[in-house]
Amino acid sequence: MKKIAVLGSTGSIGTQAVDVIDAHPDLFSLTAVAANTNWHTAACQIKKYKPAFACMIDKTASEHLRSEVGDICTIFQGQEGLLHLIEETDADMVLTSLVGAAGIAPTLSAIQRGIDIALANKETLVAAGELVMEEAARRGVRILPVDSEHGAIFQCLHGRKSEEVEKLLITASGGPHFRLPAEDFPHITVEQCLNHPTWNMGGKITIDSATMFNKGLEVIEAHWLFNMPFNRIEVVVQPQSIIHSMIQFIDGSVIGQFGMPDMRLPIQYAFTYPDRFPVRNAKKINWNTLAHLDFYAPDNEKFPAIPLAYEAGMIGGTMPCVLNGANEVAVYAFLHKKISFTRIFEIVRAVMEKHTVCHDITLDSISSADSWSRRCAVSLI
Numbered sequence: 001m002k003k004i005a006v007l008g009s010t011g012s013i014g015t016q017a018v019d020v021i022d023a024h025p026d027l028f029s030l031t032a033v034a035a036n037t038n039w040h041t042a043a044c045q046i047k048k049y050k051p052a053f054a055c056m057i058d059k060t061a062s063e064h065l066r067s068e069v070g071d072i073c074t075i076f077q078g079q080e081g082l083l084h085l086i087e088e089t090d091a092d093m094v095l096t097s098l099v100g101a102a103g104i105a106p107t108l109s110a111i112q113r114g115i116d117i118a119l120a121n122k123e124t125l126v127a128a129g130e131l132v133m134e135e136a137a138r139r140g141v142r143i144l145p146v147d148s149e150h151g152a153i154f155q156c157l158h159g160r161k162s163e164e165v166e167k168l169l170i171t172a173s174g175g176p177h178f179r180l181p182a183e184d185f186p187h188i189t190v191e192q193c194l195n196h197p198t199w200n201m202g203g204k205i206t207i208d209s210a211t212m213f214n215k216g217l218e219v220i221e222a223h224w225l226f227n228m229p230f231n232r233i234e235v236v237v238q239p240q241s242i243i244h245s246m247i248q249f250i251d252g253s254v255i256g257q258f259g260m261p262d263m264r265l266p267i268q269y270a271f272t273y274p275d276r277f278p279v280r281n282a283k284k285i286n287w288n289t290l291a292h293l294d295f296y297a298p299d300n301e302k303f304p305a306i307p308l309a310y311e312a313g314m315i316g317g318t319m320p321c322v323l324n325g326a327n328e329v330a331v332y333a334f335l336h337k338k339i340s341f342t343r344i345f346e347i348v349r350a351v352m353e354k355h356t357v358c359h360d361i362t363l364d365s366i367s368s369a370d371s372w373s374r375r376c377a378v379s380l381i
């Protein structure tokens with residue numbers, strides 16, 4: 001029985017992870033949950049699965065949760081409380097399905113405790129990939145990818161030697177604006193962005209898919225997860241989101257992972273690796289109706305997010321952290337209708353241009369680069 005702590009249990013990935021746990025009571029138990037404000041969903045999870053610990057970041061939400069289910073489990077509060085939860089938990093695995101760079105500290109704490117990580121929270125690897133991967137290697141902790149593309153690459157790499165790999169091919173849906181002419185970009189609305197063509201996800205990542213910053217973040221995530229130089233990572237637009245990513249080998253052979261767009265598959269595989277089990281009510285590909293699979297190159301003029309991410313990744317040091325922090329600020333400003341869609345690109349680029357890179361990577365240098373980039377981005381809104 002694997003005991004799993006789900007950080008971000010009330011979100012898109014978190015609730016699907018709870019569904020995976022629910023489907024296999026013989027394999028998994030839910031031993032801790034954490035969320036920001038949504039105490040109601042957390043309370044339902046606590047009543048049903050009886051985890052030992054919970055944490056709400058928001059103070060009022062933690063008080064509501066305590067009065068509702070304080071007799072069932074110990075409830076912590078705030079970022080500090082989340083670290084206490086990590087210190088106390090008996091989890092065998094922590095799923096990082098919270099959103100944004102807030103994932104860095106709890107992920108590092110879990111690694112320091114020797115707990116395996118199922119990693120959905122890509123912002124943590126973008127901002128602090130060097131720290132996280134070094135710490136995981138030092139402690140012998142496994143980082144199992146949940147992000148669909150990285151889960152796919154992980155499956156394709158299984159049993160292969162790294163010197164056989166020529167490049168990673170990360171697929172992208174292209175998002176809702178893939179076919180929209182560039183002249184319409186300044187008028188793109190939040191509602192248009194939230195209408196993702198193939199995936200149903202949380203707000204922040206859905207905007208990232210619309211700008212294609214999601215793909216840029218995923219290129220940096222792949223660099224750290226698979227120790228792959230940036231010139232051997234390529235983005236391929238695959239609008240049906242049936243091929244979740246591929247690997248090209250040195251002999252020209254390409255192996256891809258196919259499946260319907262359903263995040264429960266990579267979540268469950270991260271939980272059960274190297275074994276496979278059925279995914280409850282999973283839709284399978286119908287090869288008779290899947291008329292075609294299309295492939296396109298990304299349009300780097302319309303979507304400068306991808307070249308900006310390659311640039312940040314290749315500069316290295318604190319630059320990817322700065323790209324991530326500025327993007328987070330710009331995305332929420334767009335979601336709150338304070339800036340236009342195309343300002344997101346401009347703000348991230350401007351913040352990167354103003355940044356003096358630090359190559360001495362510590363938790364302090366990452367934290368200060370993250371805070372600096374957020375202040376700088378706010379000043380541009």
Ligand SMILES: NC(=O)C1=CN([C@@H]2O[C@H](COP(=O)(O)OP(=O)(O)OC[C@H]3O[C@@H](n4cnc5c(N)ncnc54)[C@H](OP(=O)(O)O)[C@@H]3O)[C@@H](O)[C@H]2O)C=CC1
Nearest residue numbers: 008010011012013035036037038098099102120121201202
């Ligand atoms: N959704 C998807 O299909 C995919 C998501 N990912 C990645 O997974 C992560 C989660 O995405 P998604 O599930 O879509 O996001 P959601 O917005 O749906 O959920 C985010 C979750 O994190 C919680 N949360 C927010 N801030 C904090 C914080 N500071 N500390 C603790 N918990 C917090 C939220 O709580 P509350 O509900 O109270 O706000 C919620 O439970 C992101 O990094 C995303 O990029 C990767 C691949 C696919």
Ligand SMILES: CC(=O)[C@@H](O)[C@H](O)COP(=O)(O)O
Nearest residue numbers: 147148172173174175209214
């Ligand atoms: C499900 C998942 O992993 C998302 O990251 C997804 O890939 C987003 O779609 P885009 O390919 O449009 O960014």
Ligand SMILES: [Mn+2]
Nearest residue numbers: 147148149218
């Ligand atoms: Mn993805």
